[in-house]
Amino acid sequence: MSLSAATLARPDAGARPLDPLALRAAFSQFPQGIVVVAAEIDGTPEGLVASTFTVGVSLEPPLVTFAVQHTSNTWPRLRDDASHLGVSVIGADQDGLCRQIASKDRAGRFSGVEYTADDDGALVLHHTPLWLKTRVYHQFTAGDHDLVVLEVLNLGVDQQRAGLVFHQSAFKSLPANEA
Amino acid sequence: MSLSAATLARPDAGARPLDPLALRAAFSQFPQGIVVVAAEIDGTPEGLVASTFTVGVSLEPPLVTFAVQHTSNTWPRLRDDASHLGVSVIGADQDGLCRQIASKDRAGRFSGVEYTADDDGALVLHHTPLWLKTRVYHQFTAGDHDLVVLEVLNLGVDQQRAGLVFHQSAFKSLPANEA
Numbered sequence: 001m002s003l004s005a006a007t008l009a010r011p012d013a014g015a016r017p018l019d020p021l022a023l024r025a026a027f028s029q030f031p032q033g034i035v036v037v038a039a040e041i042d043g044t045p046e047g048l049v050a051s052t053f054t055v056g057v058s059l060e061p062p063l064v065t066f067a068v069q070h071t072s073n074t075w076p077r078l079r080d081d082a083s084h085l086g087v088s089v090i091g092a093d094q095d096g097l098c099r100q101i102a103s104k105d106r107a108g109r110f111s112g113v114e115y116t117a118d119d120d121g122a123l124v125l126h127h128t129p130l131w132l133k134t135r136v137y138h139q140f141t142a143g144d145h146d147l148v149v150l151e152v153l154n155l156g157v158d159q160q161r162a163g164l165v166f167h168q169s170a171f172k173s174l175p176a177n178e179a
Numbered sequence: 180m181s182l183s184a185a186t187l188a189r190p191d192a193g194a195r196p197l198d199p200l201a202l203r204a205a206f207s208q209f210p211q212g213i214v215v216v217a218a219e220i221d222g223t224p225e226g227l228v229a230s231t232f233t234v235g236v237s238l239e240p241p242l243v244t245f246a247v248q249h250t251s252n253t254w255p256r257l258r259d260d261a262s263h264l265g266v267s268v269i270g271a272d273q274d275g276l277c278r279q280i281a282s283k284d285r286a287g288r289f290s291g292v293e294y295t296a297d298d299d300g301a302l303v304l305h306h307t308p309l310w311l312k313t314r315v316y317h318q319f320t321a322g323d324h325d326l327v328v329l330e331v332l333n334l335g336v337d338q339q340r341a342g343l344v345f346h347q348s349a350f351k352s353l354p355a356n357e358a
């Protein structure tokens with residue numbers, strides 16, 4: 001996995017299939033922020049961690065996207081049983097929280113976690129750089145994932161908090177701007 | 180723009196329209212990597228800078244996405260006149276390059292820039308953490324942007340190079356992992 005740009009010019013470039021493991025390693029070269037997409041359903045918090053989130057997909061209306069694997073057990077519950085979804089951008093000091101909510105132990109995901117859910121069920125974590133209240137705007141199948149477009153209905157920011165970035169298979173913290 | 184999470188619980192939350200300027204400021208709280216999407220068309224390099232790129236939207240097939248404003252003059256040329264597109268992830272030390280290619284002076288965007296274009300026209304920059312050779316897989320309208328899904332056909336990585344992140348309206352460099 002150390003192909004130079006010159007490889008691109010090879011006539012056979014693109015002919016061989018890309019191995020998923022190699023792909024994953026390559027994709028980790030692209031720095032990505034991390035979010036928790038969550039809702040309270042029948043009084044129980046449900047949420048998933050996504051590293052495929054993008055803001056600014058549209059400003060009018062305000063749209064954001066994330067992708068989720070077809071194998072996700074949580075996404076069908078969120079999609080089908082929640083009218084609104086909270087999106088919480090994980091902050092620089094929240095990597096432990098991120099690991100907890102990403103865990104396979106669904107019952108323990110929100111144990112001890114500070115969050116607020118509104119009357120519509122949208123659930124956001126506390127102490128994050130940015131949270132959004134959203135609802136599903138569009139969803140379509142993209143290979144082995146669903147690509148979900150969310151419309152932003154409300155939001156809150158805390159500019160003193162910086163984001164966490166997943167990069168080269170490691171969590172990296174970004175400094176907040178000087179006040 | 181310093182709403183606390185408690186704002187979410189207000190009954191009127193979500194009722195007021197979100198101002199595009201405030202939205203942009205809020206979205207800047209989410210750290211995003213930056214790419215150049217480019218092709219050589221009739222011997223001339225054409226490209227645009229996108230801060231709405233996401234990898235890992237699917238692994239089988241390998242899909243990535245980016246969003247581009249309807250007002251872009253460059254995207255219609257790339258979409259209509261290029262069969263394949265190169266995607267170059269901007270590295271930690273390439274913020275100047277990023278600004279140059281984002282400039283309104285189209286003729287000068289690639290002046291002095293080191294790049295390689297293959298026989299299919301896919302154009303990638305040199306010295307980047309990651310480049311991808313892609314073709315358009317799907318495109319759909321998402322508000323005031325087009326959301327473009329690209330299929331990855333080939334790629335190259337340089338793990339010694341770290342990515343550049345746009346965060347809180349500033350370029351921030353990530354450290355590369357220790358070798």
